[in-house]
Amino acid sequence: MSTLTVSAEQTEEELMPSHSGGEIARLHSVTKRYGTNTALDHFSFEIYPGEIVSLLGPNGAGKTTAIRLLLGLISPTSGSVRVLGRNPRDSSARTRIGAMLQVAKVPENLRVREHIDLFRSYYPKPLSANEVVRIAGLEGIEDKFFGKLSGGQKQRALFGLALCGDPELVFLDEPTVGMDIEARRNLWTQIRLLSARGKSVLLTTHYLEEADALANRILVMNKGFMVAEGTPTEIKNRVSGRRIRCVTRLERDFVRTLPTVTDIVEDRDALVITTSHPESVIRVMLQRDETLHDLEISAAALEDAFLALTKSVNQ
Numbered sequence: 001m002s003t004l005t006v007s008a009e010q011t012e013e014e015l016m017p018s019h020s021g022g023e024i025a026r027l028h029s030v031t032k033r034y035g036t037n038t039a040l041d042h043f044s045f046e047i048y049p050g051e052i053v054s055l056l057g058p059n060g061a062g063k064t065t066a067i068r069l070l071l072g073l074i075s076p077t078s079g080s081v082r083v084l085g086r087n088p089r090d091s092s093a094r095t096r097i098g099a100m101l102q103v104a105k106v107p108e109n110l111r112v113r114e115h116i117d118l119f120r121s122y123y124p125k126p127l128s129a130n131e132v133v134r135i136a137g138l139e140g141i142e143d144k145f146f147g148k149l150s151g152g153q154k155q156r157a158l159f160g161l162a163l164c165g166d167p168e169l170v171f172l173d174e175p176t177v178g179m180d181i182e183a184r185r186n187l188w189t190q191i192r193l194l195s196a197r198g199k200s201v202l203l204t205t206h207y208l209e210e211a212d213a214l215a216n217r218i219l220v221m222n223k224g225f226m227v228a229e230g231t232p233t234e235i236k237n238r239v240s241g242r243r244i245r246c247v248t249r250l251e252r253d254f255v256r257t258l259p260t261v262t263d264i265v266e267d268r269d270a271l272v273i274t275t276s277h278p279e280s281v282i283r284v285m286l287q288r289d290e291t292l293h294d295l296e297i298s299a300a301a302l303e304d305a306f307l308a309l310t311k312s313v314n315q
Helices: 065-069 112-120 128-135 151-164 181-196 207-213 234-238 252-256 280-286 303-313
Strands: 026-035 035-048 053-056 078-083 097-100 169-173 201-204 217-222 225-230 242-247 261-267 270-275 293-299
Touching: 026 065, 035 078, 035 225, 053 065, 053 181, 053 207, 065 078, 065 112, 065 169, 078 252, 097 151, 112 128, 112 181, 128 151, 128 303, 151 169, 151 181, 151 242, 181 201, 181 261, 181 303, 201 207, 207 303, 217 234, 217 303, 225 303, 252 261, 252 270, 252 280, 270 280, 280 293
Parallel strands: 053 201, 053 217, 097 169, 169 201
Antiparallel strands: 026 035, 026 078, 217 225, 242 270, 242 293, 261 270
């Protein structure tokens, strides 16, 4: 496997892969019912070569159902599912995908190296064991029993197992749970390198910072429906306004009455104010409170957009 460098300063446009190669996976107008419960309702999306797509949604939104359909673990009630141009249950498709799932269980009485050798045996053209160890950052723990690993080490091992077959499409379900900051950032680097090599990644995560940092495209879903789709910037732009954070003696009720203020919450000793015109709000506040300090202004975060988009569906 070649080593590539992805600059942290690259823009979304520079990182956005070309779609000239056609879609690598697709759900088309898929409905999936479990008895009287509809998990997905005429749900559609595509994944293209080299894309990192983040599928976001609250618990029960249908994310797991979408992934299980793409893995061929379940069939749709209606609609179509294609992976690499084939039925995802075909062996020719399965040997070209890898998956790291939260529900995955592997024997704890095997060593990490034994797991890698076992998973490599499932694929016609696997990566070398040493390459899997390097990519997943498993140096020094190859001979440990899986059951003796820490939570973060187990996540790294499962990431390595998902890559054993050198897959064209990788499913990563909450990949950095239990990892410390350094391990998380190292895994982010490896995910970016997968994309740079033309691999496609479908990522689910509750760390919205992770989706913002990695995804070329974000899909926000709720109650089985797609509620938004776009680059991280496009999703964040769905929420109007910016944030003011400051420490002030002014009463919260007074600040709420100021023109263009749409929301206000307390954060320890500070107020966090959402407004479409922060300059005018700050001007009034400074006139009323000369002691105002620790002033910060920021754009809407992905978290703000996610909450606003999913809240609108729940109302």
